Amino acid sequence: MGRIAIIGGGPAGLMAAEAAAAAGADVVVFDAMPTVGRKLLMAGKSGLNITHAEDKAQFEARYGASRAPLQAALDDFPASALRDWCAGLGIETFVGSSGRVFPKAMKASPLLRAWLGRLAGQGVTVKVRHRWLGYDGDMLVFETPEGQVTDRFDAVVLALGGASWPALGSDAAWVPRLAERGVSVAPFRPANCGFEVNWSPVFAERFAGAPVKAVVARSDAGDLPGEFVVSRSGIEGSLVYAHAAALRDRLERDGVATLTLDLAPGRSVERLAKDLGRQPAKASFSNRLRKGAGLDGVKLGLLRELVPDAASRTAETLAGLIKALPLPVERPGPIEQAISVAGGIAWDGLDAGLMLRALPGTFACGEMLDWEAPTGGYLLTACLATGRLAGQAAAQYARERT
Numbered sequence: 001m002g003r004i005a006i007i008g009g010g011p012a013g014l015m016a017a018e019a020a021a022a023a024g025a026d027v028v029v030f031d032a033m034p035t036v037g038r039k040l041l042m043a044g045k046s047g048l049n050i051t052h053a054e055d056k057a058q059f060e061a062r063y064g065a066s067r068a069p070l071q072a073a074l075d076d077f078p079a080s081a082l083r084d085w086c087a088g089l090g091i092e093t094f095v096g097s098s099g100r101v102f103p104k105a106m107k108a109s110p111l112l113r114a115w116l117g118r119l120a121g122q123g124v125t126v127k128v129r130h131r132w133l134g135y136d137g138d139m140l141v142f143e144t145p146e147g148q149v150t151d152r153f154d155a156v157v158l159a160l161g162g163a164s165w166p167a168l169g170s171d172a173a174w175v176p177r178l179a180e181r182g183v184s185v186a187p188f189r190p191a192n193c194g195f196e197v198n199w200s201p202v203f204a205e206r207f208a209g210a211p212v213k214a215v216v217a218r219s220d221a222g223d224l225p226g227e228f229v230v231s232r233s234g235i236e237g238s239l240v241y242a243h244a245a246a247l248r249d250r251l252e253r254d255g256v257a258t259l260t261l262d263l264a265p266g267r268s269v270e271r272l273a274k275d276l277g278r279q280p281a282k283a284s285f286s287n288r289l290r291k292g293a294g295l296d297g298v299k300l301g302l303l304r305e306l307v308p309d310a311a312s313r314t315a316e317t318l319a320g321l322i323k324a325l326p327l328p329v330e331r332p333g334p335i336e337q338a339i340s341v342a343g344g345i346a347w348d349g350l351d352a353g354l355m356l357r358a359l360p361g362t363f364a365c366g367e368m369l370d371w372e373a374p375t376g377g378y379l380l381t382a383c384l385a386t387g388r389l390a391g392q393a394a395a396q397y398a399r400e401r402t
Contacts, residue, residue, distance in 0.1 A: 001025045002154030002398030004391075005140060007132045009036030010169070011380060012366025012387035013159030014115060019391030020157070021122035025398055028153075029124060030142060031169065032131035037112045038168040039161070043380070044108025050086065051079040051377035053095045062378045064245075066371035069347040073354075073385035082381055089114040100377055132160070134177040154398035155361050157390045162341035162367035163188040170367065182358035184346040189252075190338035191372040192379075193244050194236030195259075195329035203305045208232040210298040215239070216262040218324075220246035225265065230298060234333065235259075241339065241375055248332050248342075261325040263299045272319035285311040293322055302327070340379050342372040353393025354386060361397060365390035 001024040006017045009031030021027045029036065043049070052059055059079055060067050077085075083093050083101060091111045092104040103111055119126070130142040130149075139150040158178075161170030175185050213227040217239050226239035243259055250257035264272060276292035289295040292315075295303065303310050307321055335341060345364050349357050354369075356362045365386040373379050 001395065002402040003028070004394050004398055005030060005151070005153040005156045006159060006391070007140075007156065008159030008161060008169075008366070009033070009126065009128070010159060010161055010366060010383070011037070011040050012161075012368075012383040012390075013157065014119065015384045015387030016157040016159055016363075016365055016391030016394070017119055017124050018115075018122065019388045020395040021119065021124050023392060023395035023399070025155075025395045027122075027124045028151075029119075029126045030130040030132060031126070031128050033169045034128055036116070036126060036128065037108070039165055039170065040112060040380075041108050042165070042168060044106070044111075047102055047106045048108040048111070049100050049102060049375070049377045049380070050093060051082045051101045051381045053079065053099045053101055059378070062376070063371065063373050063382065066373070069350075069369075070371060070382055070386070072352060073389040074382065077381075077385040077388050079377070079381055082384060085384075086111065089118065098376075132174070132177075135181075154402055155394040156363065157387075157394050158362060158364045158368060159366045159387060159390075160368055162344060163335050164190070164338040164341050164367075166336055174368070178345070178356075178359075183356055184349045186343040186346055186370045188335060188341045188343035189248060190332045190335040191245055191248070191342045192241040192339035192375050193248075193335070193337065194231060194234055194240055194333040195244070195247060196234040196331050196333060197327065198330055199230075199232075199234070200305060203301060204232045207298050207301050210301075211237070212261075212298050212302070214265065215299075216265045217243055218260040218262070219243040219257070220250060223262075230302075234329070235327070236333070238375065244332070245342070245372060245374075247329055251329070251331060257329050259327045259329060261302070261327055263295060263303070263322045263325060264293055267293075269319045269323045272322055273316045276315035276318055279315075289318075293318075295322065339375060340372060341367060342370070344368050344370040346370055353396070354390040355393060355397065361401075363390040363394045363397075 004020045004025045004027050006013045006029045009029050017027045017029050086093050093101050130144050133141040139152050142149050160174045163172035207230045210230045216223050216225045221243045224242050228235050228237035228239040247257045279288040279292045354363045366383040
């Protein structure tokens with residue numbers, strides 16, 4: 001059945017190893033870090049969002065332009081199959097109120113332990129502290145604590161991640177190694193990221209860390225409800241991440257981008273204008289906004305920050321601003337801090353089994369590929385699905401040549 005190297009021990013790589021081993025291959029997983037699955041464990045610290053329970057068509061639509069190239073992988077390993085896979089590891093899952101799917105224990109560590117146990121039972125070898133340096137002819141070269149080592153395999157699956165959270169192993173150091181072999185790689189861009197905002201020092205000092213709850217935010221992504229957090233340098237959190245791709249693309253296209261906030265989604269602009277107009281003219285601005293619009297704290301701070309002369313505006317103008325407050329963003333936060341990335345290996349350089357056309361016998365999966373998706377379980381699902389597809393294809397390739 002041949003020997004297969006899996007380079008990268010994240011979710012995509014481990015799934016590729018499982019699929020290849022299930023097909024009878026002799027599999028070795030290499031990872032540069034001291035342990036595997038580090039980004040998975042980090043994701044699980046706040047509750048491991050495995051996948052999403054919405055219907056298949058809506059689920060797949062979340063991948064946008066990447067839906068078509070991901071379709072085969074998602075058809076073979078949809079969200080329902082992922083939940084069954086978890087159950088096979090003894091990990092019970094549940095659907096949260098938002099439709100997101102979590103392990104009952106919420107954490108990633110029990111799942112990872114069970115998974116590594118299954119891989120060991122399949123005969124998969126895991127070699128940590130093995131950093132892939134590239135090629136020496138048709139040999140793979142690794143840097144290890146004992147020095148450089150080389151090895152030859154019948155097929156290789158690359159699962160080296162993108163460019164976010166390099167401290168956990170995804171440092172994109174593989175890009176020049178593949179580029180020099182003729183592999184086309186689209187530049188990495190931050191996805192599901194925060195954005196920098198030109199806050200005044202006073203606002204940043206007072207409100208950094210404050211959650212902005214129960215708002216609706218509008219961009220090219222549409223009107224989406226939720227909440228976000230003010231940081232010292234900008235904004236972050238789930239609602240911002242949902243708009244991240246649209247804001248990033250707008251900045252790249254036009255040089256400017258605005259997230260428009262509805263600070264009082266439960267009231268119409270007419271109702272707000274009427275309620276604000278009832279407030280005594282002698283009352284302070286903060287009292288008028290608190291009693292007339294229910295705004296105080298960080299919401300009131302945002303209005304003051306973004307509209308410096310807000311206190312002098314009429315009730316009608318204030319109502320319009322509360323319902324459509326423009327928040328200009330300067331640039332995405334550092335890619336190293338992004339939850340995920342866009343960019344990666346171009347789809348036209350891959351065959352249907354995710355083999356690199358420029359490197360026959362070498363397959364790629366996970367965040368190395370040029371796709372993006374919002375948070376909500378979509379990222380992990382596609383990583384696992386592409387890992388499974390690449391592992392199966394690599395095993396078939398090795399079988400046909402041994």
